Amino acid sequence: MSAKAIERSLWALFAAFMIAVPWIIPALISSFWVSVIAEILIWSLLAASVNLLFGYVGLLSFGQALYFGFGMYGVAIGIQDLGLSFWPAFALGIVASMTMALVTGIFAVRLTWHYFAIITVVFSLIFYFLALTNKWLTGGDDGINFALPPTINIGGFNKSLTDPIFQYFFVLCTAALCFLLMHRLVGSPLGKAFLAIRDNDMRARLIGLNVYLLRLIAFVLSGFLAGVAGGLFAFFGRYASATYMFYHVSGEAVVWAIVGGAGTLLGPLIGTTLFIIVREIVSTHWEHHSLIVGTVAILAVMFAPKGMVGLWNDFISRIAERSGAPVGAVELRTEP
């Protein structure tokens, strides 16, 4: 079997599994795990927003939690204070985080590498502390709880995320849409320009690309992904809180993206899955699950420096080699 064929059949299998989750998982394990998988999908979007910047443009952001938080608060404030219904609140969350990404990005993308990493942390810390102090708006550490409005309400037909199966599919569809958009983006001329900047920004500048503008576009797009993740997470927990804007959340997303495989489409999803599943399994048996998570992180970079996807690509090409099919045409390079 060629590498391409293996990949295609795996994709089909993966899609079928994701659709069947609400029925298979409760039968095999328990319905609790359906919501864990939904949570993984949501967080993988935050990891994807890190990956878009780091894996494709070469900018390491340690402040993505800021845009995640704006997505959360946009939804929560929209519903609780402004009385918006489901879709306008979701839109408000996404627009809020994209606007924030634009405003901070105008400054941040003037810098690169260490400086960029630091300034994104600084920005996210500023707004974290602002959210903590302005309790009238954000609820501070306690956060905002809200009641879920219906998602669809046409005539007598009424669906809301309180239905766990509907909630799962809503998250799945949104995440799938985002990853599809990301896939299209990477293949588009814009995506190629991103890669050119990642590999050599001086050369990109010399062939006439507007590096500053392209980085800003990438920054706003990553704000979009983080905002969608934050909005979804607010709906998922019916809750928004400043704690999710702290830099530790950003750091976790960076770890998920790199362990999964930076610069690959599904790397963030795989990294997020690994860490959240380990956390969920261990935390039910042992209070000190962070020890395991930390060990996994260290072992991952020692034994899979190109991430899980890199490990997998090596494995696939070895199989393909053994069966005599031509190698190549697997996924492109993984390291940025």
Add this chain to the structure above:
Amino acid sequence: MEKLFLLAMNGLIWGLIIALIALGLAIIFGLLDIINLAHGDFFMVGTVLAWATLQSTGSFWLAFIVAPFIGFILGALIQQVVIQPIRNTAMLSIVATFGLSLILQESVRITYGPTPGRILPPIQSTIHLFGVDYEVYRLFAAVVAILALGGFFLFLQHTKLGTWMRAVRHDREIAVAMGIPAGRVYILTFAIGFALAALGGVVAAPITTVDFRGGVDILPFCFMAVIIGGLGNLPGTAAAAVLLAFVEGVIQSVTDPTVARIASLVLMSAVLLLRPQGLFKGLTR
């Protein structure tokens, strides 16, 4: 006026302690190209070691020797086990040291416990300074921090090991060709980095709380000092740490601590944007 003096003094002394920790971060970063997300936890381990020494021996003073020593050993071990395999890959170091940070925090939570504790200052007396009763221990902490900073710079400039460290950082290839054991220098650097942070932890322990999350707030502050001071500029890093904490202390005298923190962060973004090469570039020499 008294409040301004008190908070400015507190800020200045806190800045000197931060300078110790940030120097450790700066040498690890400069020499090994490791972005050490666990550095705040090295400080936290220092505060916990101070507490443990006080509990087991009844003497706080012993911690000034014990904690940096244990920190040094731990640092050497961590360098060998975790850092050596991924050296020179800044990207991977972020993940590895993040894992390290989780492990250190959780280990402390298991052994020390999840509730923050306090250590009474070993010097209880106060001294009358400019109209306020100032804690003598804080002045003592400042002296210790200044001595340690001075000692470190003397070590770097005037000993063989210090010269090796500077040489390897300057040009690794040539340093190795000249017969400097680069591998040992890396271990030493990481160990000294940990020891400095642990010493900072001991000095700070009676001023702040002993808590397994104690390093989380320190970390961004140290990174900012390193960047604002200028990458690779060690005196600049120390000066930036003192300046940042001092400014924050002064702002605190007119508003509440969170607003002061926000103000200093805004200031920091301005410095980053206007002088990304560091505040002191071009001022020295």
